[in-house]
Amino acid sequence: MEAYRDQYATLFNNGRKVVVIGISVDADTTLASWARVSDFPMLFASDVGSKVGTLYDTFDAKRNQDARALYVVGPDGRIAFVTKPFRVLVEAAYTELGGVIDRLAPLPAESP
Secondary structure (H helix, E strand, C coil): CHHHHHCHHHHCHHHCCCCCEEEECCCHHHHHHHHHHHCCCCEEEECCCCHHHHHCCCEECCCCEECCCEEEECCCCCEEEEECCCCCCCHHHHHHHHHHHHHHCCCCCCCC
């Protein structure tokens, strides 16, 4: 999540037409505390019962955690891009994600 935070302005157009939600099996109080301390500009959702992770086939029951997966939902409400697992340490993964965001939520053209 730190990589998302650190690249938020460029990668997610500073939140312009883009909402980032991190979903975790951690309790909401834990997520809220972590988000506050780490100054995250995105939202977090708690999936303590692993219902969301199970529904999207990202929950690993052996480890009791979700795998790193990334879903981009387009303006039409449909999933427009999926990557499982998201390669957090690979720069090309962010370049690819940035291209998807730019395609779905382009910045307005600057006027001369």
